[in-house]
Amino acid sequence: AGGGSVGDQVKREIVGIDPGAGLMKQTAQALKDYELSDWKLVEGSSAAMAAALDKAYKDEKPIIVTGWTPHWMFAKYKLKYLEDPKGTYGKDEEIHTVVRNGLKDAAPSAYAMLDRFEWTPDEMAVVMSAIADGKDPAEAAAQWVQDNAAKADEWVKELPGEAGKKLKLAYVAWDSEIASTNVVKQVLEGRLGYKVDLMQVEAGPMWAGIANGSADAMVAAWLPTTHEDYFEKYKGQYEDLGANLIGTKLGLVVPEYMEISSIEDLKT
Ligand SMILES: C[SH](C)CC(=O)O
Numbered sequence: 093a094g095g096g097s098v099g100d101q102v103k104r105e106i107v108g109i110d111p112g113a114g115l116m117k118q119t120a121q122a123l124k125d126y127e128l129s130d131w132k133l134v135e136g137s138s139a140a141m142a143a144a145l146d147k148a149y150k151d152e153k154p155i156i157v158t159g160w161t162p163h164w165m166f167a168k169y170k171l172k173y174l175e176d177p178k179g180t181y182g183k184d185e186e187i188h189t190v191v192r193n194g195l196k197d198a199a200p201s202a203y204a205m206l207d208r209f210e211w212t213p214d215e216m217a218v219v220m221s222a223i224a225d226g227k228d229p230a231e232a233a234a235q236w237v238q239d240n241a242a243k244a245d246e247w248v249k250e251l252p253g254e255a256g257k258k259l260k261l262a263y264v265a266w267d268s269e270i271a272s273t274n275v276v277k278q279v280l281e282g283r284l285g286y287k288v289d290l291m292q293v294e295a296g297p298m299w300a301g302i303a304n305g306s307a308d309a310m311v312a313a314w315l316p317t318t319h320e321d322y323f324e325k326y327k328g329q330y331e332d333l334g335a336n337l338i339g340t341k342l343g344l345v346v347p348e349y350m351e352i353s354s355i356e357d358l359k360t
Pocket of ligand 1: 116318
Protein backbone atom coordinates (compact mmCIF):
# COMPACT_ATOMS: atom_id res chain seq x y z
CA ALA A 93 0.00 0.00 0.00
CA GLY A 94 1.25 3.50 -0.79
CA GLY A 95 2.61 5.89 1.84
CA GLY A 96 0.69 8.52 3.78
CA SER A 97 -2.38 8.13 5.93
CA VAL A 98 -5.20 5.72 5.13
CA GLY A 99 -7.19 8.76 4.09
CA ASP A 100 -4.52 9.68 1.55
CA GLN A 101 -4.34 6.09 0.29
CA VAL A 102 -8.10 5.80 -0.39
CA LYS A 103 -8.55 9.48 -1.35
CA ARG A 104 -10.86 9.80 1.70
CA GLU A 105 -13.51 7.79 -0.11
CA ILE A 106 -15.72 4.99 1.18
CA VAL A 107 -17.23 2.90 -1.61
CA GLY A 108 -20.94 2.55 -0.84
CA ILE A 109 -23.98 1.00 -2.47
CA ASP A 110 -27.43 2.30 -3.52
CA PRO A 111 -28.38 5.58 -1.81
CA GLY A 112 -31.67 4.24 -0.39
CA ALA A 113 -29.97 1.52 1.68
CA GLY A 114 -30.12 2.00 5.42
CA LEU A 115 -26.44 1.08 5.47
CA MET A 116 -25.73 4.29 3.55
CA LYS A 117 -27.68 6.39 6.07
CA GLN A 118 -25.77 4.72 8.91
CA THR A 119 -22.46 5.34 7.14
CA ALA A 120 -23.29 9.02 6.60
CA GLN A 121 -24.01 9.14 10.35
CA ALA A 122 -20.67 7.39 11.04
CA LEU A 123 -18.81 10.10 9.10
CA LYS A 124 -20.41 12.62 11.47
CA ASP A 125 -19.94 10.56 14.65
CA TYR A 126 -16.25 9.98 13.92
CA GLU A 127 -15.65 13.55 12.69
CA LEU A 128 -14.72 12.47 9.17
CA SER A 129 -16.38 15.46 7.50
CA ASP A 130 -13.67 15.60 4.80
CA TRP A 131 -14.49 12.02 3.72
CA LYS A 132 -16.83 11.14 0.85
CA LEU A 133 -19.32 8.27 0.77
CA VAL A 134 -19.49 7.16 -2.87
CA GLU A 135 -23.02 6.13 -3.94
CA GLY A 136 -23.49 3.38 -6.51
CA SER A 137 -24.81 -0.15 -6.21
CA SER A 138 -24.10 -3.42 -4.51
CA ALA A 139 -22.64 -4.76 -7.77
CA ALA A 140 -20.41 -1.70 -8.33
CA MET A 141 -19.12 -1.91 -4.76
CA ALA A 142 -18.27 -5.60 -5.30
CA ALA A 143 -16.45 -4.77 -8.56
CA ALA A 144 -14.40 -2.02 -6.88
CA LEU A 145 -13.52 -4.38 -4.03
CA ASP A 146 -12.48 -7.13 -6.47
CA LYS A 147 -10.24 -4.77 -8.41
CA ALA A 148 -8.54 -3.31 -5.33
CA TYR A 149 -8.13 -6.72 -3.71
CA LYS A 150 -6.47 -8.21 -6.80
CA ASP A 151 -3.90 -5.39 -6.73
CA GLU A 152 -3.72 -5.52 -2.93
CA LYS A 153 -4.66 -1.83 -2.88
CA PRO A 154 -6.34 -0.16 0.11
CA ILE A 155 -10.14 0.17 -0.07
CA ILE A 156 -12.96 0.77 2.41
CA VAL A 157 -16.47 -0.45 1.50
CA THR A 158 -19.87 -0.50 3.17
CA GLY A 159 -20.38 -4.17 3.97
CA TRP A 160 -22.86 -6.52 5.56
CA THR A 161 -23.25 -10.12 6.73
CA PRO A 162 -24.38 -12.41 5.27
CA HIS A 163 -22.39 -11.67 2.13
CA TRP A 164 -20.38 -13.89 -0.19
CA MET A 165 -17.45 -11.41 -0.13
CA PHE A 166 -16.35 -12.81 3.25
CA ALA A 167 -15.98 -16.24 1.66
CA LYS A 168 -14.16 -14.89 -1.39
CA TYR A 169 -11.76 -12.42 0.24
CA LYS A 170 -9.94 -12.08 3.59
CA LEU A 171 -11.87 -9.11 5.01
CA LYS A 172 -12.55 -7.54 8.41
CA TYR A 173 -15.09 -5.10 9.83
CA LEU A 174 -13.62 -1.90 11.24
CA GLU A 175 -14.46 -1.66 14.94
CA ASP A 176 -17.26 0.79 15.64
CA PRO A 177 -16.56 1.95 19.23
CA LYS A 178 -19.28 4.64 19.04
CA GLY A 179 -21.85 2.01 18.07
CA THR A 180 -23.11 3.92 15.03
CA TYR A 181 -24.01 0.69 13.21
CA GLY A 182 -25.96 -0.68 16.17
CA LYS A 183 -26.11 -4.30 17.17
CA ASP A 184 -26.66 -7.44 15.08
CA GLU A 185 -30.07 -7.41 13.42
CA GLU A 186 -32.64 -9.60 11.65
CA ILE A 187 -34.09 -9.69 8.15
CA HIS A 188 -37.89 -9.72 8.28
CA THR A 189 -40.61 -10.82 5.91
CA VAL A 190 -43.17 -8.04 5.31
CA VAL A 191 -46.39 -8.48 3.36
CA ARG A 192 -49.18 -6.20 2.16
CA ASN A 193 -52.34 -5.93 4.23
CA GLY A 194 -54.93 -8.39 2.99
CA LEU A 195 -52.51 -10.97 1.64
CA LYS A 196 -53.70 -13.58 4.14
CA ASP A 197 -57.18 -13.54 2.58
CA ALA A 198 -56.00 -13.07 -0.99
CA ALA A 199 -53.38 -15.85 -1.01
CA PRO A 200 -53.59 -17.90 2.22
CA SER A 201 -51.07 -20.57 1.23
CA ALA A 202 -48.46 -18.00 0.12
CA TYR A 203 -49.07 -16.05 3.31
CA ALA A 204 -48.50 -19.20 5.41
CA MET A 205 -45.35 -20.15 3.48
CA LEU A 206 -43.95 -16.63 3.84
CA ASP A 207 -44.74 -16.75 7.55
CA ARG A 208 -42.82 -20.02 7.90
CA PHE A 209 -39.89 -19.00 5.67
CA GLU A 210 -36.72 -18.84 7.77
CA TRP A 211 -33.14 -19.88 7.08
CA THR A 212 -29.62 -19.29 8.39
CA PRO A 213 -26.82 -16.98 7.20
CA ASP A 214 -24.86 -20.07 6.13
CA GLU A 215 -27.77 -21.35 4.04
CA MET A 216 -28.20 -17.95 2.41
CA ALA A 217 -24.43 -17.78 1.77
CA VAL A 218 -24.60 -20.98 -0.31
CA VAL A 219 -27.04 -19.35 -2.75
CA MET A 220 -25.23 -15.99 -2.69
CA SER A 221 -21.89 -17.63 -3.48
CA ALA A 222 -23.34 -19.65 -6.37
CA ILE A 223 -24.75 -16.43 -7.84
CA ALA A 224 -21.45 -14.58 -7.26
CA ASP A 225 -19.72 -17.42 -9.14
CA GLY A 226 -21.90 -16.64 -12.14
CA LYS A 227 -24.92 -18.92 -11.68
CA ASP A 228 -28.28 -17.46 -12.69
CA PRO A 229 -30.15 -16.50 -9.46
CA ALA A 230 -33.17 -18.67 -10.32
CA GLU A 231 -30.90 -21.66 -11.02
CA ALA A 232 -28.86 -21.13 -7.85
CA ALA A 233 -32.10 -20.92 -5.85
CA ALA A 234 -33.60 -23.99 -7.53
CA GLN A 235 -30.44 -25.95 -6.77
CA TRP A 236 -30.58 -24.94 -3.09
CA VAL A 237 -34.27 -25.86 -2.83
CA GLN A 238 -33.52 -29.24 -4.42
CA ASP A 239 -30.61 -29.83 -2.01
CA ASN A 240 -32.73 -28.74 0.96
CA ALA A 241 -36.04 -30.32 -0.02
CA ALA A 242 -36.93 -31.27 3.56
CA LYS A 243 -36.69 -27.66 4.70
CA ALA A 244 -38.69 -26.41 1.72
CA ASP A 245 -41.32 -29.10 2.36
CA GLU A 246 -41.73 -27.82 5.93
CA TRP A 247 -42.49 -24.35 4.59
CA VAL A 248 -45.44 -25.66 2.57
CA LYS A 249 -46.57 -28.64 4.67
CA GLU A 250 -50.34 -29.20 4.43
CA LEU A 251 -50.86 -26.00 2.43
CA PRO A 252 -53.24 -26.30 -0.54
CA GLY A 253 -51.75 -25.25 -3.87
CA GLU A 254 -53.16 -22.17 -5.60
CA ALA A 255 -52.20 -23.02 -9.15
CA GLY A 256 -51.81 -20.07 -11.46
CA LYS A 257 -52.52 -17.40 -8.85
CA LYS A 258 -50.26 -14.38 -9.42
CA LEU A 259 -47.93 -12.95 -6.76
CA LYS A 260 -45.43 -10.12 -6.86
CA LEU A 261 -42.32 -10.09 -4.66
CA ALA A 262 -40.42 -6.81 -4.33
CA TYR A 263 -36.70 -6.74 -3.57
CA VAL A 264 -33.61 -4.53 -3.78
CA ALA A 265 -30.58 -5.82 -5.73
CA TRP A 266 -28.57 -6.59 -2.61
CA ASP A 267 -26.79 -9.90 -2.96
CA SER A 268 -28.50 -11.24 0.15
CA GLU A 269 -32.01 -10.36 -1.04
CA ILE A 270 -31.43 -11.61 -4.60
CA ALA A 271 -30.73 -14.98 -2.98
CA SER A 272 -33.65 -15.06 -0.54
CA THR A 273 -36.23 -13.68 -2.96
CA ASN A 274 -35.33 -16.25 -5.62
CA VAL A 275 -35.53 -19.11 -3.11
CA VAL A 276 -39.00 -17.97 -2.02
CA LYS A 277 -40.09 -17.72 -5.67
CA GLN A 278 -38.85 -21.23 -6.40
CA VAL A 279 -40.83 -22.69 -3.49
CA LEU A 280 -44.03 -20.71 -4.13
CA GLU A 281 -43.97 -21.74 -7.78
CA GLY A 282 -42.59 -25.26 -7.47
CA ARG A 283 -44.64 -26.45 -4.52
CA LEU A 284 -47.74 -24.27 -4.48
CA GLY A 285 -48.21 -23.46 -8.18
CA TYR A 286 -48.16 -19.65 -7.93
CA LYS A 287 -46.97 -17.48 -10.81
CA VAL A 288 -44.43 -15.25 -9.06
CA ASP A 289 -43.12 -12.02 -10.59
CA LEU A 290 -40.04 -10.38 -9.07
CA MET A 291 -39.96 -6.58 -8.95
CA GLN A 292 -36.42 -5.19 -8.49
CA VAL A 293 -36.61 -1.66 -7.05
CA GLU A 294 -34.81 0.66 -4.62
CA ALA A 295 -35.52 0.30 -0.89
CA GLY A 296 -37.99 3.21 -0.71
CA PRO A 297 -40.19 1.99 -3.58
CA MET A 298 -40.00 -1.55 -2.18
CA TRP A 299 -41.59 -0.48 1.11
CA ALA A 300 -44.00 1.85 -0.71
CA GLY A 301 -45.03 -1.00 -3.01
CA ILE A 302 -45.98 -3.19 -0.06
CA ALA A 303 -47.80 -0.28 1.61
CA ASN A 304 -49.86 0.57 -1.49
CA GLY A 305 -50.45 -3.07 -2.36
CA SER A 306 -48.71 -2.99 -5.73
CA ALA A 307 -46.36 -5.64 -4.33
CA ASP A 308 -47.53 -8.59 -2.25
CA ALA A 309 -44.46 -9.35 -0.16
CA MET A 310 -40.76 -8.82 0.45
CA VAL A 311 -38.19 -10.75 2.45
CA ALA A 312 -35.80 -7.78 2.63
CA ALA A 313 -36.67 -5.77 5.75
CA TRP A 314 -33.52 -5.16 7.83
CA LEU A 315 -34.75 -4.47 11.35
CA PRO A 316 -34.94 -3.01 13.93
CA THR A 317 -32.42 -0.28 13.01
CA THR A 318 -31.46 -0.35 9.33
CA HIS A 319 -34.98 0.04 7.91
CA GLU A 320 -36.44 1.82 10.93
CA ASP A 321 -37.38 4.88 8.83
CA TYR A 322 -39.43 2.84 6.39
CA PHE A 323 -40.86 0.68 9.21
CA GLU A 324 -42.15 3.81 10.94
CA LYS A 325 -43.20 5.69 7.78
CA TYR A 326 -45.53 2.92 6.58
CA LYS A 327 -46.65 1.60 9.99
CA GLY A 328 -50.15 0.12 9.70
CA GLN A 329 -49.82 -0.28 5.94
CA TYR A 330 -48.09 -3.67 6.03
CA GLU A 331 -47.91 -6.82 8.09
CA ASP A 332 -44.54 -7.80 9.60
CA LEU A 333 -44.33 -11.62 9.65
CA GLY A 334 -41.12 -11.60 11.68
CA ALA A 335 -37.55 -12.71 11.01
CA ASN A 336 -36.59 -14.93 8.10
CA LEU A 337 -32.90 -14.70 9.03
CA ILE A 338 -31.21 -13.86 12.34
CA GLY A 339 -27.65 -12.61 12.96
CA THR A 340 -26.90 -9.93 10.39
CA LYS A 341 -24.18 -7.30 10.73
CA LEU A 342 -23.44 -4.03 8.94
CA GLY A 343 -20.42 -1.76 8.92
CA LEU A 344 -17.25 -0.62 7.20
CA VAL A 345 -15.23 -3.47 5.72
CA VAL A 346 -11.60 -3.55 4.60
CA PRO A 347 -9.20 -6.23 3.30
CA GLU A 348 -7.16 -7.83 6.10
CA TYR A 349 -3.97 -6.59 4.41
CA MET A 350 -4.83 -3.11 5.67
CA GLU A 351 -3.40 -2.35 9.12
CA ILE A 352 -6.29 -0.24 10.41
CA SER A 353 -8.71 -1.96 12.80
CA SER A 354 -11.18 0.75 13.82
CA ILE A 355 -13.21 3.54 12.24
CA GLU A 356 -11.30 5.76 14.70
CA ASP A 357 -8.11 5.00 12.69
CA LEU A 358 -9.50 6.88 9.67
CA LYS A 359 -9.12 10.18 11.45
CA THR A 360 -5.32 10.20 11.26
C1 LIG B 1 -27.52 -3.21 2.29
S1 LIG B 1 -28.24 -4.12 3.59
C2 LIG B 1 -28.57 -5.65 2.67
C3 LIG B 1 -29.86 -3.35 3.73
C4 LIG B 1 -29.80 -1.87 3.88
O1 LIG B 1 -28.74 -1.36 4.26
O2 LIG B 1 -30.81 -1.19 3.63
